[in-house]
Amino acid sequence: MGEINAADKARYDFKKAMQEIVEYRGRGTELISVYVPETKLISDVMAYLREEQSQASNIKSKTTMKNVTGAIDSIMARLRTYKTAPPNGVVIFCGEVPRAGDQTRMVQYVVSPPDPVTAFLYRCDSEFFTEPLESMLLEKKYYGLIVIDRKEATIGMLSGSRISVLKHFDSLVPSKHHQGGQSSVRFERLIEIAAHEFYKKVADNATVVFLDSVTDLQGILVGGPGATKDFFIKEGYLHHELQKKVVSPLFDTGYTDESGLKELVDAAQGAIQDMQLTVEKEYVQRLFGEIRKPDGGLSAYGEEEVRTAAKMGAVDTLLISESIDKKRVTASCSNNHTHTLTVNDDEAPIQCPDCRQPLKVTGSQDLIDEFFEIADSFNTRLQLISGDSEEGDMLLKAFGGIAAILRYKVA
Secondary structure: HHHHHHHHHHHHHHHHHHHHHHHOOOOOOEEEEEOOOOOHHHHHHHHHHHHHHHOOOOOOHHHHHHHHHHHHHHHHHHHHHHHHHHOOEEEEEEEEEEEOOOOOOEEEEEOOOOOOOOEEEEEEEOOOHHHHHHHHHHOOEEEEEEEEEOOEEEEEEEEEEEEEEEEEEEOOOOOOOOOOOHHHHHHHHHHHHHHHHHHHHHHHHHHHHHHHOOOEEEEEEEEEOOOOHHHHHHHHOOOOOHHEEOOOOEEEEOOOOOHHHHHHHOOOOOOOOHHHHHHHHHHHHHHHHHOOOOOOEEEEOOHHHHHHHOOOOEEEEOOOOOOOEEEEEEEEEEOOEEEEEEEOOOOOOOEEOOOOEOEEEEEEEEEHHHHHHHHHOOEEEEEEEEOOHHHHHHHHHHOEHHHHHOOOOOO
């Protein structure tokens, strides 16, 4: 698999697995989580698990004892396939989870974490212990966002493709007009004192959310509709460590609320080329540019049209929404009709399109994984598009979450 697609697929598989793992609940303390760092000898882990299995024989509930020992057996069987732990370690989740009626089924996930596992851990509980892995889902790069004028300010954060509002302030700074009985000079001074306190409040909150809480801050983007943003930075209200991270130039925006944060990120695209949101916007805007051409340009959209073009080798870049929750299944009926269909992950049993008999699923694959395989076969770039951006939302709602930029037009 191509280097870029392989890395993207690994991230996608990790994220999808985590979405499933965190939902499981056991009927008792029967779900086992094992974290094995690269430095831990597999033989030592096996010895630890044998000891835990021995201790499990003291569990009063025979059902729980059977489920726990069975899960430990399954984990040890998987660990026997390793001579040493992989570079980032390995995490195994295993246990019995409820299904219809009083039935249970065993689930097992072997996860290759994107970051190193730092310590050996064994835990048996009513849910899988995922906290160390959940932190690995977070983007490692952040940009701080500040939009400000004399009326209000908003502090936010750009993380991957997500823009988050962290703080919003109304300034309460009086507008510049005369109040009855007050001299204009004194009133002007009151205004400037109020503005100073407002700027100081914004700066103090920026210190808390950026300097004290975020370790991978790449830079701070500052915007606003007038000269206030320039005054705020020039007069040194920000902490000196944050001041060093302010990206130049400052950016003009029409608003200073949540929509102002979005304006700021759009205006600053040239300064944040490596961020996921900027990359996604660039690809989706290229697609829309092709679609707007009178003949549709080098674009394709919709699952079947894109799959056909991709299997011809005509696709340069596949654009797939991460929000798609579908699978590609092979199924047959009692009359020996076989079909390959796309269905929702939670879709009920399906009927044969030919004879309306129930279809029995004989094979299943995640739809996005299928497109990764097609992309790999034809040296095609696959770009996953988050649903967090306006472009990602439009891709999902207007084009079913699947589109492509073509190498050449398909007849």
